[in-house]
Amino acid sequence: MRTRSSFQGKRSFRLSRLRLAAVGTALAMGLAACGSGGEGATPAAEESGTPVEGGTIVAALAGDPQTLDVAQNSGALTIYVGQNVFEQLFQFDETLTPRPMLAEDYTMSDDGLTYTIPLREGITFHNGEPMTAEDVVASLERWMVVSGPGKLVAEDVESITATDDATVEIVLNKPRYSLISDLAAYVQAAIIVPAEIAQAAGDQPMADDQIIGTGPFKLGEYTHGQRIVLEKxxxxxxxxxxxxxxxxxxRAYADELEFRFVADPTQQLNGLQTGQFHWAQSVSPDQYEAIKDNPALTVEVTDTGLVSTVLLNHDPASPFSDLKARQAMNMLIDKEAMSRAAFGPDILWTPLSGSFAFEINEPMYSDAGQDVYETYDPDQAKELFTEAGVTADTPIRIATTQTYEKYYQMAVVMQAQLEEIGLTAQVDVFDFPTMIDRLTTAPTSWDISMTGFSGIPGAPSQVNYLTPTWPGGYKSPKMDALLAEYNQATSADEAHDIVDQIQQTVWDEIPVIPISPNKSLQVSSSKLQNLSTFRPGVFWNTWLAG
Known part of the structure; x- marks a missing residue:
């Protein structure tokens, strides 16, 4: 990247500018005795709300994340662990406002091209080294190579430099309305790591011995296929x-967080009920009514979650490179029936919406194109498939996973619906990391898949499937132009008008098929206190009652 001198006439936006960025822009489970998992906690308080120091929180995770590099990997397994280890310059609060974390604040020049970011004092990495501006520069430069959102930011960045040990300057080649929200995004996040690690990792996932952040917990052990232990x-x-x-x-109250890899949701629930686990990622939503009044468990629905989504392959080898086939698939899916079969009780997926954001995310929520989303017409779908040249002679290949039972159920529903109109569907099952890898590295091996995207993106560019960097290879000059136009916005109202146009384009071009806003069922032992409902797997400010 080229460097050039700073612009003059800077003015301070500080938190007011942070709020403006959010307004415009803002991958889920104990009897009275907790068994061996609760040993070591100081018996200082029962459920009085008084924090208790010590102990090991034992969490059942649905699988091995393979990597904890949250800058490069977008999987929920990676995020649930990594969010306790790494931090960013800015991060979203519970109202989806970006707040300064490793940054002290920031100022922006009058022309919107130069951001000056002073850093918080006294920050040290888990290896004991102080965080400096050079670490931030190296981390952001790597983020712009390995992260989907980071790559988009890179297109607008002229330079990132350390003006002194405690100040970073970002110079843009054109204004970018979403920059602070981009830096705060938690999927493929702009995490800050030591410069030597960022440089050594380069465009590859960070190795286990490179997992060094600034957060309240640090990596103590990673035994692949078995467990991860984070230490205070x-x-x-x-x-x-x-x-x-x-x-x-x-604040880290527990001495350790132990994530054990347990693929079976029934085994996760049994472990909660016998005191083996304090938290479980994947208790089946079908268990909701049976466990919601169990006094030994805390059963909550998270405030946010994922927009469960059917992925369509735009590769020329797939029938879904044809818009008519994509329109047909949208008309074929009974979204309410699929949601009920895959996601459980209505409380976890209603109200139905075709938006790429949850309704609470006001800057990003739009009901544009809702009429297309709501269209359910199997007969018309059959006709459109015929026009697209899709016949029973070639199976539609559905790549899915049983790591998350809901995605497998989505595949089963789609297979049945395709067969009902005389087509053939082949379901291929993988563990989740392998499935995601195949979608990228073997683009001619699949036609349909499924995953979830964050319902709280801070900007349209954080909706991964809107860009060719995401599996499926959706490319659209119209979408590219709208994404660029969004970043030229100068007000919240102007930005939201463009969000409406982007959402309408999603339903005009159907890069994917959003199914429903899928909140998470978070089930934990009643001994685990003050657990956040903002997102699953947040274990700071949480403790074990004595």
Whole structure:
């Protein structure tokens, strides 16, 4: 990248500018005795709300993440662990406002091209080294190579430099309305790591011995195929503000977080009920009514979640490179029936919506194109498939996983619906990391798949499938132009008008098929106190009652 001198006439936006960025832009489970998992907690308080120091929180994770590099990997397994280890310059609070975390604040020049970011003092990495501006520069430069959102930011970046040990300057080649929200995004996040690690990892996933962040927990052990152990970071200094979400005060009360890899949701629930686990990622939603009143468990629905989505392959080798086939698939799917079969009780997926954002995410939510989303017409779907040249002679290949039972159920529903109109569907089952890898590395091997996308993107560019960097290879000059136009916005109203156009284009071109906003069922032992409902797997400010 080229460098050039700073612009003059800078003005401070500080938190007011952070709020403006959010307004415009803002991958889920104990009897009275907790068994061996609760050993070591100081018996200082029962359920009085008084934090208790010590102990090991044992969490059942649905599989081995393979990597904890949350800058490069977008999988929920990676995020649930990594969010306790790494931090960013800015992170979203519970209202989806970006707040300064490793940054002290920032200023922006009058022309919107130069951002000056002073860093918080006294921040140290898990290896004991102080965080400096050079670490931030190296981390952001790597993020712009390995992260989908980062690659999009890179197109607008002229330079990132350290003006001194505690100040970073970002110079853009054109204004980018979403920059602070981009830096706060938690999927493929702009995490800050030591410069030597960012440079050594380059465009590859960080190795286990490179998992060094600034967060309240640090990596103690990673035994692949078995478990991950995070240890309390004794050098962590929390900020005082209680912002919630991913931001604000973070305090590690437990001595350790132990993530055990348990693929079977029934085994996860049994482990909760016998005291083996304190938290489980994947208790089946079908268990909701049976366990919601169990006093030994805390059963909650998270405030946010994933927009469960059917992926369509735009590769020329797939029938879904034809818009008519994509329109047909949308008309064929009974979204309410699929949601009920895959996601459980209505409370976890209603109201139905075709938006790429949850309704609480006001800056990004839009009901444009809802009429297309709601169209259910198998007869018309059959006609459109015929016009697209799709026949029973060639099976439609559905790549799915049983790591998350809901995605397998989505595949089963689609297979049945395709067969009902005389087509053939082949379901191929993989573990989740392998499935995601195949979608990228073997683009001619699949036609349909499924995953979930964050319902709280901070900007349209954080909706991964809107760009060719995501499996499926959707390319659209119209969408590219709208994404670029969004970043030229100068007000929240102007930005939201463009969000409406982007959402309408999703339903005009159907890059994917959003099914429903799928919140998470978070089930934990009643001994686990003050667990966040903002997102699953947030274990700071959480403790074990004695």
């Amino acid at each position: 970071n004794p050098e962590y200094t929390a900020i005082e503000e209680d912002w919630g979400g991913f931001a604000g005060a973070k």
